[in-house]
Amino acid sequence: MRPALILVVSALLVAGCGAGAGSSTNGRGEGTAADSGSASTASGAGDAAEPLLGGGEPVARVAKRVRPSVVQVNVEGAQQTPFGRQQSEGLGSGIVYREDGYIVTNDHVVADASQVNVTFSDGSTEQARVVGKDNFTDLAVLKVPRNDLPAARFVEEEPMAGQLAAAIGSPQGLESTVTSGVVSGLGREIPAELTGGRQEQALVDLTQTDAAISPGSSGGALADRDGRVIGVNVAYLPPTQTGAESIGFAIPASTVTSVADQLIRTGEAQAPYLGISTATLSPEVASQFDVQAESGALVGEVTGGSPADQAGLSQGDVITEIGGTPVEGSGNLLGALRDYQPGDRARLTVVSGGEERTVGITLGERPESASSPGQNG
Known part of the structure; x- marks a missing residue:
């Protein structure tokens, strides 16, 4: 396949x-x-x-x-x-x-x-x-x-x-x-x-x-x-x-x-910044890494000092909602972020180790060096 x-x-x-x-x-x-x-x-x-x-x-x-x-x-x-x-x-x-x-x-x-x-x-x-x-x-x-x-x-x-x-x-x-x-x-x-x-x-x-x-x-x-x-x-x-x-x-x-x-x-467009790399959580990935969630954006790398790092997000977490909007995958997360501006406060629903928690995060501004899909998150 x-x-x-x-x-x-x-x-x-x-x-x-x-x-x-x-x-x-x-x-x-x-x-x-x-x-x-x-x-x-x-x-x-x-x-x-x-x-x-x-x-x-x-x-x-x-x-x-x-x-x-x-x-x-x-x-x-x-x-x-x-x-x-x-x-x-x-x-x-x-x-x-x-x-x-x-x-x-x-x-x-x-x-x-x-x-x-x-x-x-x-x-x-x-x-x-x-x-x-x-x-x-x-x-x-x-x-x-x-x-x-x-x-x-x-x-x-x-x-x-x-x-x-x-x-x-x-x-x-x-x-x-x-x-x-x-x-x-x-x-x-x-x-x-x-x-x-x-x-x-x-x-x-x-x-x-x-x-x-x-x-x-x-x-x-x-x-x-x-x-x-x-x-x-x-x-x-x-x-x-x-x-x-x-x-x-x-x-x-x-x-x-x-x-x-x-x-x-x-002359330029601002974009909110989390400071994480993400991947869409599929059933295969969830099974492989024993993730206790059916869908969402799986957090990979977390940039040190980024808003995500300061909010306590870590590799392996799964973001399932942002501001009450369901997150089915990394594309949904990045799409939902377009409703926010740098400096806005957002609430994330995160599954960590099988437990769901709510995380408050202050969104940053996308740095010039953020050129990968993950860094855009």
Whole structure:
């Protein structure tokens, strides 16, 4: 079972920039539509002034609402290759966040860019500057000199598994492409070593969808049937390498708005810090280490002098709740921490040696050296 698992997950890629002439890309492999009965694909710019279609065409209705807010992000930069440093071009997607020129995209789309240009649904193009980037969430904010942009509506509440989802972006440079499916799952995690990109830590608390996501889709919108953005597309499993059909991932809208607002205000995003490495507690791990808990985040290394160390957490403890929110694994823990700010006080429910206890902890601020998944906890 283990080799098969490695074969499947090791091909998970950041959706990345689509390749331009003479370019390189983070994502490779073709995405496919959801299933032939429910998935649809269309491309071309939408016209927000036209009346919306009726309820019998929910995906078309979503496309009309969201397309004007989705942009193509074209990047130029230099990359280190075996033949030296060479110029490269690439593209991704983005979403108009505010009408006064702010656009949200993925960090890995603009990470090494020396120049960024944004193409809007009406065909106009503007040069953009990078306002701020956050590698930990793989989000970035761009700014263009416009005050009349059609801002998307980001929804704060968590979507439900099974609800309609439409992905809109520029896969392989095909601007305003729409694919549809459903929300397949919530709270998913992609370990750092599996993203195929430049993330230094796990991407956590992701929304899974079977709407097709492909290279160039990164930074595009995942929207619900009301045309509200529920996530920013970030990664996918390429079926040509894994045999898995239509497994894509998006960063939840609540995370996007929190990080984007911080980047706009200060150019950087703060994250609360516990100072532990964690792993998801599985039944196999619980049995192997005789842990008296069914699920949770298993504490590994505890950094000396960190908030976790000062609160008395130790290796082998299992965190099962934070602030009353159940913790099913390390991804849930890191996702729940996004509701807090450095300096906040949190209450953890911890299982130690078969006994449950409550631990109060004052969250710190993530240090620059905290580049691993554990150190992000």
